[in-house]
Amino acid sequence: MAIALIAVMLMELLLLIFWAPFFFRTGIVLFNQRIAASPAKLARLSLSGLEQDLPTERWMSQAFHALPDGSVAFRESFAPYFAGRYFPLMRGQLVVDKRRREVRVIGRCSWFALAMTVMLLPIILIHPVAWPMLAFLLVFYMGYRIQLRGYAEVVEVVRARVRCELPRRFIDPRR
Template identity: 75%
Template sequence: MALALIALLLVEVLLLVRWAPFFFGTGLALFNQRIAASPAELAQLSLGGLEHDLPDEKWMRLVFHALPDGSVAFRESYAPHFWGRYFPLLRGQLVVDKRRREVRVIGRCSWFALVFTAMLLPIVLVRPMAWPMVVFLLVFYMGYYIQRRRYAGVVEAVRARLRSEFPRRFIDQ
């Protein structure tokens, strides 16, 4: 069982690093924010360079990559970083839907976190001595909470681009 979890984690990291389009487009959506936009706003919207519109944080920086279907995938950078670390639970995708006149920011759950959580609860029920492992659920929740806030920053950056305004961090400086 432990080897299967390690293999799943390695496969997931490989898919993230390779920017696999099917991986970013499928999965359990934990974060789904819709941003309404007029056809004119959607026509002038450019999602390239969005990572420069996000504020610098103590956490790993977000990196963006255009996918073949026209959407934009994003995730945490794997560059060396020595400040804030958390377990990355979500991978993101920006989808421009011209028919519905909206931009969606979707955060999908990590396969590893989902499978680990599903396996952890029966283990704790069968083996009560394993209850300290429930701490991992708290770690996952804290990671989700941090990423939800960071994804809200992506939503604000997209809104600023739709309004053709500079992000707030450039106005304040």
């Protein structure tokens, strides 16, 4: 069972590194935020360069990559980060839906976290002394809450771009 979990973790890591389009488009949705926009604003909307608009002082920085279908995938950057780490539980996708007149920010569940959670119950039922492994669920929940804040920041940056506003840190305070 441990070998299967390691294999899932390595496979997911490779799919994240190589920005596999099917990987970012499929999975269990944990975060789904819709931002309404008029057709004119959607036509002017640019999702490039979002990394520069996001604050990076508190959490790991986000990396963005355009997918062939026109959506934008995002995940935590693999760049070295020394202020603290957490287990990333989601990978994201930005989808511009002109028919519904909205931009969707979607966060999908990590395969490793899902497999670990599903395997945890049978392990504890078979080996009751393994109950301390339930701490993994707490770690996953804390990582989810931290990552949820990061996804909310992505939503705010996209919402500001839809409204054609600059982020506050780009506005000159001397004016």
